[in-house]
Amino acid sequence: MRKSTDWMTIWDDRIMEIIQDGGPTSASELDKEDYIRTSRPNISRRLNKLADHGLLHRLPNGVYSLTDKGERYLNGELDAEELNEETESSDEGAHVGT
Template identity: 60%
Template sequence: MTLWDDRILEIIREEDSGTATELADHDYIRVSRSQISRRLKKLAEHGLLRSLGNGVYVITDAGTEYLEGDLDADELPESSEDHSSSTA
């Protein structure tokens, strides 16, 4: 999990959904659209977001629990690239 992951989740929760383009235009996010897109996919892999298609994501119950402090990131399922890639 990165600082940007928390911000991405917070914005999507507040706005009910989000895309990489919308998030890149947000004043609260200071990374590129391509980096946001990678983080959206990673958060979905871990069950914190759900893809609706066409690049639109919504927060899941697990994502809400994470933001509220009821779910530890260490409890999330790991993808095969976790801890071994600079994009994870």
């Protein structure tokens, strides 16, 4: 079973599942999917949010691919709450000495 977290939406799992099945893709391609019923701007926001938390990798031209963490999350091997902790820790380290 997948363990999501409070910043995630239902669209996040669907977006990652499509990328897992079909390979790297963009917001415009995902917008054509019958499986996703939200706006293209929302898809773009979700792609960025997933990339910010390490579940997707940003490629050139607005294309995204699934990371190892994304694969582990989809397989139920990664609790998304752990991503929050990693992101917060990284943010705190970036401000040390500034």
